[in-house]
Amino acid sequence: MGRIIEEIYVWRLPVRLYHWINALCTVALLVTGLYIAAPLFSPPLGEAALHKGMAWWRYVHFAVAFIFIANFLFRMYWALFGNDKYARFGGFRPWSPSWWGKPFREQMESYLFLRQDEPNYVGHNPVAALAHFIFIFCGSSFMILSGLAMYGENNPSGFNGHLFGWMIPMFGGSYTLHFVHHLMAWIFPFYFIMHIYAVLRHDVVDRTSVTSSIITGFKHKVEEEPV
Amino acid sequence: MQSNQTFADVFKARGVSRRDFLKFCSLTSVYLGLSPSMVPSIVEAMDKKPRTPVIWIHGLECTCCSESFIRSSHPTIENLLFNMISLDYDDVLSAAAGHQLEDVRKKIMKEYKGKYILAVEGNASTKDDGVYCMVGGDSFLNILKETAADAAAVVAWGACASFGCVQNAEPNPTGAAPIHEIIKDKPIINVPGCPPISEVMTGVITHFHTFGTLPELDRFGRPKAFYNTRIHDKCYRRAFFDAGMFVRSFDDEATRKGWCLYKMGCKGPTTYNSCSKIQWNGGTSFPIGSGHPCIGCSEPNFWDRGPFYKRLAEVPFLGSDSNADKIGMVAVGAAAAGAAAHAAVTAAKKVKPGSENNDKA
Numbered sequence: 001m002g003r004i005i006e007e008i009y010v011w012r013l014p015v016r017l018y019h020w021i022n023a024l025c026t027v028a029l030l031v032t033g034l035y036i037a038a039p040l041f042s043p044p045l046g047e048a049a050l051h052k053g054m055a056w057w058r059y060v061h062f063a064v065a066f067i068f069i070a071n072f073l074f075r076m077y078w079a080l081f082g083n084d085k086y087a088r089f090g091g092f093r094p095w096s097p098s099w100w101g102k103p104f105r106e107q108m109e110s111y112l113f114l115r116q117d118e119p120n121y122v123g124h125n126p127v128a129a130l131a132h133f134i135f136i137f138c139g140s141s142f143m144i145l146s147g148l149a150m151y152g153e154n155n156p157s158g159f160n161g162h163l164f165g166w167m168i169p170m171f172g173g174s175y176t177l178h179f180v181h182h183l184m185a186w187i188f189p190f191y192f193i194m195h196i197y198a199v200l201r202h203d204v205v206d207r208t209s210v211t212s213s214i215i216t217g218f219k220h221k222v223e224e225e226p227v
Numbered sequence: 228m229q230s231n232q233t234f235a236d237v238f239k240a241r242g243v244s245r246r247d248f249l250k251f252c253s254l255t256s257v258y259l260g261l262s263p264s265m266v267p268s269i270v271e272a273m274d275k276k277p278r279t280p281v282i283w284i285h286g287l288e289c290t291c292c293s294e295s296f297i298r299s300s301h302p303t304i305e306n307l308l309f310n311m312i313s314l315d316y317d318d319v320l321s322a323a324a325g326h327q328l329e330d331v332r333k334k335i336m337k338e339y340k341g342k343y344i345l346a347v348e349g350n351a352s353t354k355d356d357g358v359y360c361m362v363g364g365d366s367f368l369n370i371l372k373e374t375a376a377d378a379a380a381v382v383a384w385g386a387c388a389s390f391g392c393v394q395n396a397e398p399n400p401t402g403a404a405p406i407h408e409i410i411k412d413k414p415i416i417n418v419p420g421c422p423p424i425s426e427v428m429t430g431v432i433t434h435f436h437t438f439g440t441l442p443e444l445d446r447f448g449r450p451k452a453f454y455n456t457r458i459h460d461k462c463y464r465r466a467f468f469d470a471g472m473f474v475r476s477f478d479d480e481a482t483r484k485g486w487c488l489y490k491m492g493c494k495g496p497t498t499y500n501s502c503s504k505i506q507w508n509g510g511t512s513f514p515i516g517s518g519h520p521c522i523g524c525s526e527p528n529f530w531d532r533g534p535f536y537k538r539l540a541e542v543p544f545l546g547s548d549s550n551a552d553k554i555g556m557v558a559v560g561a562a563a564a565g566a567a568a569h570a571a572v573t574a575a576k577k578v579k580p581g582s583e584n585n586d587k588a
Contacts, residue, residue, distance in 0.1 A: 034552075037539065039490065043472040043481070053471020113572055154460050156445065156499075169446045173527045174457075174497035179551060182539065186555025190562050197566035201573060 006221040008122055010213055015087045018075045019214055022136075025068040026188050029143075032061040033185055065147055072140050086123035092133065099126070118205055122219060128198065135191040139184065146181045150174070232313075234273040234436075248273070258430045258505070259442075260452040272437040278313035279436045280335050280343040282374055285319055286367040287360045287394045287403055288349025291422040292385040293319055299425035300509030315343075318362065329363055336377050344435060345378035345413075347371065347406050349387045350394065354402030368409070375410045380441060382416045382431060383407065386524055389417035389448070396530035407448065414441050417448040419500075421524035426505050427453045447527065449499065458495035458521050461503040464488070477518075488515060492536040494523030 011019070035057045044051040052059075079089045093099040104126040109115045111127065119125065124132065149167035152160025153174060171177040203211045213219045232240075238248045252269040256262075261269075285293075297320075314320070316332045323331065335343055349367075352359035357368030375381055383406040386392035394403035407415050418431055431450055434442045442450040459465065467473070467487035474481040474491050489496070495503070498521055502513040514521055520536065523529045533539065539550040 038552075039471055039473060041471060043486070044470060048466040048470035048472055048486075051470035051472070053469075055469040055471075111569075113576060153457060156455055157451075165446060173447075173532070174499070175494060175523060175526060175529075175532050178497055179533075179539070183551040183554065186551070186558055189555070189559045193559060193562040193566055197570065201570065205573065 003223045004220045005223045008219050008221070009217055010086050010122055010219045011217045012084055012087070013217065014074070014078055014082065015084065016214055016217055018071055018078070021067065021071045022075070025064050025071065026192075028064045029061060029068060030185055030188055032057050032064065033182070036061060037182055062151060065144075065151075068140075069144050069148075072144065091123075092129050094130065094133070104130075120206060120208070131191070131194065135187055139187045139191070142184055143181065146171075146177055146184075150177060150181065232278060233275055234278055235275075237278070255430065255433050258426050258452075259434055269433070269437050276436065279379075279432075280313050280315045280339050281346055281432065282332055282335055282343055282378070283314060283317040283320075283346040283348065284367075284370060284374060285317075285362070286347065286349035286351050286371065286387070287401070288385065288387045290319060290348070292348045292387075292428070293317075295422035295425045296384075296428050297425075298508060299429045325363075332374065336374060340377045342379050343377075344380055344382060344432065345375050346382045346384055346432075347375075347388045348384040350391060350403050350405050351409055352394075352401040353404045353409070354400075359401035371406070371409060375413055378413055380414045380416065380435065381406060381410055382418060383448075384418055384428065385423055386419045386421040386529065389419035390527040390529075392421060393530050396528065415448060416441055416444065416450060419447075419449060419454075419525040419527075421529075423525070424453075424501055424505050424507060427501055445499070447499075449525070453501045453505075454499045454525065456499065456501075456504075458498045458500055458503045458515070459493075462495055462515060463503065464515060482518060485518070488518075488520040490538060491520045492534060492538055493520035494526070494529070494532075494535075495521040498523040498526050500525040 036054070039054055039057070041053060044053055078084060078087055082088060103119070106115065106119050107125045107127045110118055145164055146167050148160050149164040152158060152162075152164055153168075155161055156165060168174055168177055171180055199211055203209065207220075207222045209218070209220045235248060238251075249266075249270060252273055253263075253266050256266045256269050259265075315335050316328065318324075318328060321328050321331075349360075351357055351368040351371050352366075353368060357366035360367040362370055383389045387394065387403075388406045391399075391403055391405045394401060395405070407417070416431060416435075418428060420427070427450075430453065431442060434450070434452070442452055445451050445454055447454075459468070462468075464485065464487045467485075468489055472481065472486045474486050474488050476482075477491070487493070493515065495515060502521070503515065506513045506516065522535045523532065526532070533550075537550075539552065
């Protein structure tokens with residue numbers, strides 16, 4: 001291994017905390033959500049009134065969901081007002097054709113093995129930014145809105161029912177909304193695999209210690225080894 | 228029967244005592260979810276207001292709404308019910324037929340212009356000028372438009388009129404369309420269900436008669452008084468759901484014990500209706516009470532929402548063996564396979580440039 005020639009502080013503490021809380025919440029939400037859709041465990045013995053088998057899974061799902069939402073909102077705040085060079089929305093302009101220009105194309109070509117050299121970014125590369133936008137921003141937003149709409153269903157005249165209930169007719173009914181919520185949940189394990197693979201690959205190819213950077217916050221530039 | 232009779236007159240003529248009349252008014256206020264202080268308003272309306280004429284027409288339907296309606300148990304005498312809502316035209320229940328009956332409809336439309344309620348059971352075929360549903364020599368589509376033009380309000384009875392039901396399920400060969408897609412300029416109350424509960428049907432009409440306004444409606448145009456909560460939230464088997472005690476097949480011990488039918492595909496958690504509160508046939512039972520999962524008949528397009536006995540809907544365009552989990556797992560598997568392939572290519576590519584410029588050991 002070559003000598004470390006530069007140490008860059010990329011992921012500040014709020015970003016790292018967000019990342020890990022988000023990761024844990026997503027896993028917990030996926031597991032509890034799948035359980036709610038298909039409860040597997042054997043029924044408890046005795047009177048129903050004494051047990052909370054299913055209620056517990058739902059309770060955890062809802063409780064974690066609120067942590068997930070708070071964490072998501074915090075990340076939105078941080079992206080807009082955090083003044084954090086590597087965590088803000090600033091550079092992400094998918095509505096502008098120039099954003100899709102050279103950097104995006106080069107990164108895409110690199111992923112498709114159409115070029116030899118690997119473009120190097122300290123923060124997110126354009127393709128990664130797009131993936132985060134689609135899966136994390138859009139995916140989470142949809143899950144949060146549909147989740148709150150369904151959470152409000154036991155009191156349609158209440159706060160959640162008023163604020164988010166419009167999701168239900170929009171998707172053609174409560175059942176369809178449940179179904180789409182369930183279907184969309186699968187984008188998270190899908191994204192998880194792509195994310196882990198991309199991180200490991202970049203770490204191996206670029207040797208920027210991107211894997212540990214989400215724990216320590218630091219990325220490294222490593223000296224080219226002499227032959 | 229004079230058309231300006233009040234409900235009280237009708238009751239009296241039929242030999243119903245004042246006491247029973249007041250009982251009926253109290254029960255109606257309970258079903259409408261009104262406070263006891265509103266009972267006098269109902270009594271007054273029933274006493275003094277002339278009965279609201281109702282024209283009840285039938286399109287593409289199975290008459291199960293009418294069957295339900297004539298079994299309304301509060302009040303208990305079906306005969307009362309007919310008189311109560313002043314049902315002036317109903318091509319299924321009327322003794323008269325043919326031109327005589329059609330003349331009655333025309334007469335009511337003229338005499339009570341803008342005041343009568345149009346109750347529609349079933350929906351209209353819209354394909355090929357509505358030729359797939361003909362009533363009295365005209366298409367039901369035309370009759371519906373013609374009769375709705377002068378109505379004060381339109382009540383869409385049942386899943387057919389409200390959302391389309393089985394006749395507009397895929398592939399909908401006759402182009403059947405629910406009432407709100409055909410009549411745009413009238414207030415419409417959707418009273419879905421296949422059929423709706425009889426007390427809900429009488430309750431809706433009584434509300435209109437009492438207050439002269441439509442009941443408060445939810446986002447799907449259903450009266451909130453009856454469709455504001457899910458079957459699941461008032462289900463007497465809810466304790467078994469929360470405890471995780473489920474029926475797993477229709478012949479197991481759990482079925483005998485009456486556990487939750489969630490895993491048998493019960494649509495109670497996503498269905499808004501009053502079955503678990505009012506129940507059916509005078510509070511005798513309701514589907515879940517009889518051991519059958521709810522099929523969600525008061526929800527839009529419930530025929531197309533997957534099998535009745537499975538929890539997760541099938542995905543229509545991907546064949547009958549796909550559900551959300553299978554699609555998800557295939558997608559995740561594809562991502563994993565893609566990542567593995569990409570890693571392999573990365574490794575293979577590295578070998579070539581690696582051989583000429585470095586040999587990291």
